[in-house]
Amino acid sequence: RSSALPPLDWPLPSQYEQYELKIEMQPRTHHRAHYETEGSRGAVKASPSGHPMVKLSGYNEKPLTLQMFIGTADERNLRPHAFYQVHRITGKMVATSSYEAMAGSTKVLELSTLLDFDSLESIDCAGILKLRNSDIELRKGETDIGRKNTRVRLVFRVHIPQGNGKVVSLQTASVPIECSQRSAQELPQIESYSINTCSVNGGEEVILTGSNFLPESKVIFIEKGPDGKLQWEEEAKVNRIRSNESSLVVEVPQYYTKAVQRPIQVYFYVSNGKRKRSPTQSFRYLPG
Structure with missing residues (x-):
């Protein structure tokens, strides 16, 4: 002192x-x-x-x-x-x-x-x-x-x-x-992720780093057609034990078909509920 x-x-x-x-x-x-x-x-x-x-x-x-x-x-x-x-x-x-x-x-x-x-x-x-x-x-x-x-x-x-x-x-x-106080209502944000490609078989681990993740946050993979319409949507499995409010540990879902000859461009986002989605992130599936 x-x-x-x-x-x-x-x-x-x-x-x-x-x-x-x-x-x-x-x-x-x-x-x-x-x-x-x-x-x-x-x-x-x-x-x-x-x-x-x-x-x-x-x-x-x-x-x-x-x-x-x-x-x-x-x-x-x-x-x-x-x-x-x-x-x-x-x-x-x-x-x-x-x-x-x-x-x-x-x-x-x-x-x-x-x-x-x-x-x-x-x-x-x-x-x-x-x-x-x-x-x-x-x-x-x-x-x-x-x-x-x-x-x-x-x-x-x-x-x-x-x-x-x-x-x-x-x-x-x-x-x-x-x-x-306002950040309690803020949207989830993805700052980085550990991998950006996976085979169409899925199953690989991807770690999302960001903010405003919740225990009930969902990670959704989507594919859109040339007209912008949703063609495919799949919820990924989140490892809740290893995840926290700044990191989500996720298993990449399997793509809906294995008959793929070239890389497929898809997207994913984190959802904390209706109208509480992160911006979409780019991801690619590779032929198995």
Whole structure:
């Protein structure tokens, strides 16, 4: 807690010599942040279940304090987020003890934790609070626009004392988390997929990477004729156990005929229900 600790907007490494601070289980990519005028929406959860988990390797001395704050997720250097703060969650079901501290205008959650012997720390005490855009935008020197800046990262820090009076400070940040309410209704989006061809026999695994995938998301393969009319449609099998909101593991369905002499152009899309479809993606079936 010395004033010599680095400011929150200083870039820090996640590894130094034998020490490494690492997020072993990442948070979900969407969390509905709550406003100051409404009740808490609970702790940030991990995908597919549980809570984010953090591990400090290479340290086995006395217990340390793990710090956590809400950081930015844009292309600029990581810094505390102006429009979101960490929110301390308490209650019978919360296993991790924590308290709040302020570093300038940023709220920091301090977890008095046994980060030792490579143990995992489950972060079940951290929610996300949305500050009023107008309050922040009026601050001197603030140039960000709140409604355009709704993605955050969970940032973790630890300060390891050395025998010579010096301190090693490590930091690690999570994947981006979308906090806006509107994104809960957003369409599924496919950003990439692992293969784009398969034999007409089907059966190969294709991994779709993207966002806004749901446990009930369907993956539909289609073929259209020259006139644009639907000629063939087949739902692919989704491996629900291995899928999450940013990744779908899918088995390519068999094409309706094996009498194919040349590659066949088809398409597929992810559906979260009526009128909630991703844009179609291109795929080709090859002669078996």
